[in-house]
Amino acid sequence: MTDNRNLLVIGGGISGLASAFFLQQKGFKVTLLEAAARVGGNIQSLEHNGFLMERGPNSWIHNRHGMAQLLDDLDLHDECVMANSVAKRRYIAQNGQLVALPDSIGGILTTPMLNLRGKLRLLAEPCFGRATHEESIAEFITRRLGSQCLDWLVDPFVSGIYAGDPKQLSVQAAMPKLYALETKYGSLMRGGVVQLQQTRRQSRDPALTGAMLSFRRGLRQLTESLEQQLGKVIHTNVEVDRINYGGKLSWQVYSGDHLWQTSHLVLAVPANQVARLISEIDDNQNGTIKQAQAYLRAVEYPAVASINMAFKRHQISHPLDGFGALIPYREQRRTLGVLFPSSVFTGRCPKDTCLLTAFIGGARNNEVMTWSPARRQQQVHNDLSDLLGIIGSPLWVEESFWPQAIPQYTLGHLQRVEQIEASLANFSGLYLRSNWHDGVALGDCIDNAWQLAQQAAREYD
Ligand SMILES: Cc1cc2nc3c(=O)[nH]c(=O)nc-3n(C[C@H](O)[C@H](O)[C@H](O)COP(=O)(O)OP(=O)(O)OC[C@H]3O[C@@H](n4cnc5c(N)ncnc54)[C@H](O)[C@@H]3O)c2cc1C
Missing domain, CATH: 3.90.660.20 (Protoporphyrinogen oxidase, mitochondrial; domain 2)
Incomplete structure (x- = not known):
């Protein structure tokens, strides 16, 4: 490691904390600036009168390498708590009653949630071809599985994960695994069966159980543990106002009268904050900053x-x-x-x-x-x-x-993210990490932070 490998992270949610931690592990000299009085961002566990509750995320699915690595590095395995087996059952409201969501082919055939027409339409799924253009979740599901499936089986999950509108969200961006079944196998059912067989055959990484997990003291135990490890590297109550690029890995970061100089910069903040922070970067009037800002501001966050x-x-x-x-x-x-x-x-x-x-x-x-x-x-x-x-x-x-709960991966999201990356590509040492980029789940944010650390280490070793 050379001494000039300074790295500054803006934003102390899970994306920023995990990025700072993994990059520090790779030998970068890290500083993290967080606007709020505490780190953790959306992750906020509270104890009240003997209750332990979550204000934001409640759990995560253990299926990403980054999280497995983080649990190892923080020695947190023994602090994890696994969801009870009842958590496998999910209810959906239909006509004023709660109906258990079917969890097998047999269950789908007998569920009262779909009528005979809906079930036959679902079973006809392999007969339908591929789309020729980017589709919304609503278009994709209706085309492949029928409108009953959309209304009763998929729409509620879109609300549950994105608080979003299936007519607005891009299936490619918001449900990439489902979309991949069509592109790879031509059918969700065929793809599902092949993948199930492959998973059974291949020896899966034993660390990735796919279980739903939390921690003994709630999810804040993860962010507190990261906070403890990072220690004095973290500065809270520091809202960054703007950043500037002096060329050749030279970044200036401003908060009021304070100035930080760094060679590498990670922006782990919502998209509209990135648009605000980059506004004064000199792009030699070639318009790349304005273009990136327009795409960043197009990312919507409903309350x-x-x-x-x-x-x-x-x-x-x-x-x-x-x-x-x-x-x-x-x-x-x-x-x-x-x-x-x-x-x-x-x-x-x-x-x-x-x-x-x-x-x-x-x-x-x-x-x-x-x-x-x-x-x-x-x-x-x-x-x-x-x-x-x-x-x-x-x-x-x-x-x-x-007020800005979850970024919406609407139609064109992937192209917009690509354009943002392309517009900022000339400003070396700048990285974007946050839940508007490559997945909203906690596991995605942590995995993206982990991959960033691998990438940065490769680039500067
Ligand atoms: C209600 C709710 C429930 C959820 N449930 C789940 C769930 O059960 N499971 C799951 O996997 N995911 C869930 N999610 C999604 C997940 O919590 C988020 O995607 C994830 O926590 C986002 O982390 P982040 O670090 O990218 O962003 P954030 O948590 O938003 O962190 C960004 C940080 O940047 C700081 N910041 C912003 N601007 C500046 C600035 N100018 N200067 C300095 N600092 C700045 C902010 O103060 C904040 O701390 C849920 C989200 C919400 C809102």
Whole structure:
């Protein structure tokens, strides 16, 4: 390592923390600047009256190498908690009732969620050819599996993951694995069967179990552990205003009167923040910065509120024997879905009580976010009461408002990201890492940080 390998990370969410950590492991001298008083970004676990709840993400799926590496490096394996087996069951609301989502071919054939026409249409899937243009999730699913499948099986997951609109999101960008089954095998069913057989044959990395996980003290244990490892490298309450490029790996980073000089810079902040930060970079008037800014500003982030509610167990008649319930748009309720965290993870609430985490808002419910918290909470209560058989008021309610919850990978997203990368390619030592880039799940953010560290180390060794 040479002394001039300074690296500055802007943003202390999981993307920034993991990037800083992996790059430090590769020998870079790292500094991390975070606008808020704490690091962690969306990850916020809270303890309250014997309850352990999450305000943002609740869990992750253990299927990415970056996360396995991070757990190894932080020695966190023993702190992981695995979801209880009930979490395999997911409910979907249909006609005012919760129906368990089928989890096998047999289950699909017998589920009351699709009528005979819907089932026959689904079974005809291998007969349909490939698309000739980029499609939305709604177009792709309707073409391959039929409209019933879209409305009852896919739409609720799009709400659950992206709080998004399937008519707006690009299937290539937002559901790349599903899309790949068509491009590679010509059919989702054929591709699914081949992949299942391959997984059974190949010896999978034993570290990647595909399990749903959290930590004993909630997800914040991960960000706290990263914070502890990085130590004095982290500077909180530092909102970066702008950056400048002096050529030849020379970056200046400004926050008020403070200036940092660095050779390498990672922007681990939302897309609109990147657009703001790069505005004063001199591009010799060739327009590349303005072009990148236009594409960055096109990334939309709808608002979402996550509402944690505690109840006495006897107040809810539903067995809560699942991960949670998703509410399709066709049901015409405002609530997107509800998780059953105290069923998924043991030890999340005192005896004889339970915890629900509901989500409201998103791309198709913008106006809900202009309401008062009390009105939103009442709406969630109304939406869930008959579905879960809730009697009476919660013991307490806690709302977290996310004004920019999840970036929407809308039609053209992949091309826009490519254009942004191309526009900034001449400014060497600049890296973009955040959930608007290559995946919104925690595992994606960490894997992207891990890959960045490999790339940066290769480039500068
Ligand atoms: C309600 C909700 C539920 C979710 N549930 C799940 C889930 O169960 N599982 C899952 O895998 N994923 C989930 N996600 C997605 C996942 O949490 C996010 O994609 C991920 O945490 C994003 O991390 P990030 O570091 O890219 O961004 P962020 O967490 O947004 O971090 C960005 C950081 O940059 C800082 N910053 C911004 N501008 C500046 C500036 N100018 N100067 C300095 N600092 C700045 C911010 O303060 C922030 O700390 C959920 C997200 C939300 C909102």
